[in-house]
Amino acid sequence: KRLAKEKKAVVSTQSTGMKKANMEGQMKEQSMEVIREKMKEKEKLQSFLTKQRKRLAKEKVYRSYLEAVVEGSTEFNELRDILRKYETLSINLEELFMKSNAMSDELDAMKHGYMTMISKNNEETMRFTNDIADLTWRKENASSTAQKWESLWTHIQNTAA
Numbered sequence: 001k002r003l004a005k006e007k008k009a010v011v012s013t014q015s016t017g018m019k020k021a022n023m024e025g026q027m028k029e030q031s032m033e034v035i036r037e038k039m040k041e042k043e044k045l046q047s048f049l050t051k052q053r054k055r056l057a058k059e060k061v062y063r064s065y066l067e068a069v070v071e072g073s074t075e076f077n078e079l080r081d082i083l084r085k086y087e088t089l090s091i092n093l094e095e096l097f098m099k100s101n102a103m104s105d106e107l108d109a110m111k112h113g114y115m116t117m118i119s120k121n122n123e124e125t126m127r128f129t130n131d132i133a134d135l136t137w138r139k140e141n142a143s144s145t146a147q148k149w150e151s152l153w154t155h156i157q158n159t160a161a
Contacts, residue, residue, distance in 0.1 A: 066079055076082050 063079075066082055069082065070076050070079055076085070
């Protein structure tokens with residue numbers, strides 16, 4: 001009995017130890033997953049930082065250029081003047097694009113109207129041409145009939161005389 005109890009205690013201890021080991025393994029795996037995610041996030045942030053630094057360097061060149069323009073220009077006294085001029089020109093450009101699109105739409109509508117008018121005109125011309133051909137045929141038919149009757153009348157007069 002005592003041996004069975006000790007064996008049972010050992011098995012219970014082993015079972016508890018196995019459960020702890022499994023839990024520690026799972027916790028370790030979860031920790032490793034969190035570490036991998038944090039490393040990926042760190043790489044993304046470093047990439048973003050690099051891009052931002054490159055962008056800043058480009059904008060620094062742009063700012064230096066603008067400052068050089070201000071120094072060399074008689075039209076612009078400050079950097080703000082150039083930026084205002086740029087904003088004004090951008091707004092004007094946008095308005096011109098809108099007007100251009102509106103005029104293009106109007107031109108397309110006018111072209112469509114023109115093509116419709118040409119089509120109707122062609123149909124009317126064709127109808128008139130067909131009417132003329134029909135009237136010409138009827139005239140020739142009437143002339144032929146008249147000539148036939150004149151010929152018969154002449155024949156009758158010649159035979160009567």
